[in-house]
Amino acid sequence: MKISIVKIGGHLINSAQSLYDSLEAFCKLKGYKVLIHGGGKKADFISEKMGISPKMIQGRRITDKETLDIVVMTYAGIINKNIVSILQSYHCNALGLCGADGNCIQSCLRNIKNIDYGYVGDISIKSVNTDFIKFLLKNNIIPVLCSITHNGTGDLLNTNADTIAACTAIALAKEECEVELHFCFEKKGVLRNIHNSESYFQKINFHSFQKMKENHTITNGMIPKLENAFFALQNGVYKVSIGLPNHLNDVNNKTTLCL
């Protein structure tokens, strides 16, 4: 069973046009596929409108109860359902899911070490209900997963969408599936020079990734994304790429990762 896992990033969700374009490209992808999305700026916008300021400790966002409600409403509600309704209009038989739906992804509340991150759920490869995902795919239903999971005892938890994408890809790869994982965002790939949108790497291997971390060629949010990407490659995922959604069907014009 060959499966494409596509993660679309927040910036693509923020603009209606880029969201439509991303979903159109996703529809054109042949074969079994799963869409995973994060949140974008919508949750910040809603928080702000509700007079709730983001809680940050050491630069990291804290999901308190109010924030959890907002991310559930936003990710599993407005964003997920808009995506599903747009996909349905393209005759792509999408089904929106959070981790609680069909017990799709079960997580554990993050342990408090130095920082209490609040209602954040950590997942592993075993968290993914691959039977359910394969059952949907085999019945021509396309899962659209948002980054909300559950702990199995009645609580919803906020989980990183890139991690969900990587763990889902690995879990399926461990069951003899040939899995491709595509991280789609608003750039052509991982950039050498952040000010030059054409300066993307065609290929990055694990050794060069380590070097680039050391010499600060790549920084900030790209590091955990690449870590998730290499984690997937190291655990049996067949192919991992990072780039624009409209290059999903294109073997070039994006950054391909290799070990």
Added chain:
Amino acid sequence: MKISIVKIGGHLINSAQSLYDSLEAFCKLKGYKVLIHGGGKKADFISEKMGISPKMIQGRRITDKETLDIVVMTYAGIINKNIVSILQSYHCNALGLCGADGNCIQSCLRNIKNIDYGYVGDISIKSVNTDFIKFLLKNNIIPVLCSITHNGTGDLLNTNADTIAACTAIALAKEECEVELHFCFEKKGVLRNIHNSESYFQKINFHSFQKMKENHTITNGMIPKLENAFFALQNGVYKVSIGLPNHLNDVNNKTTLCL
């Protein structure tokens, strides 16, 4: 195929305790079952927090774009996903759905006659994707439907939950299913005297319903609910009742409708 369709009303959703009790009762119901829920006061609370006042014309709520976003977030987001995670904690394999998911329920934007209701979707019996609902049930998945539908061209629409319950029940009954429809709310049944919670009718037939409308024994919100209920009975639904969720498994202690 014998199926129970359970609609839980807004007041049951407003309090955490009554929601837990309702879902526990739903879990105990034997056989194939579908849960349908409305919105409760949560959407009003969120609107208020966001500084958006409800738009009313001639006492009827208007769903403008801002209000649509709020009901989608609330019904398909926080309420639906909380219900699903609680049901999962009771080992009830729930799957949350809005009408767009799996193209479950397609609606038409309400025609503008005297009033423009905005983003409101009207449905008929043909709107319900019975194949999909039966497919889920046969695979031991319990559909949990919120009152958001889609028009098939990418728009989400706000739809009355009682009407979704009635149309879903009828559509399944038309396909040789033996369907029971239970409208659960915070009272023991349809009351003779609104100030006496014990004064519920054991049975109401269509003729007595017409009489009660004429002499104003029943008024306001109960009339459309009973109209939906009789519409279901007149169209092949085997049994329709109105009462408390913890009397779901009880043949007495509620109002049973008959033709």
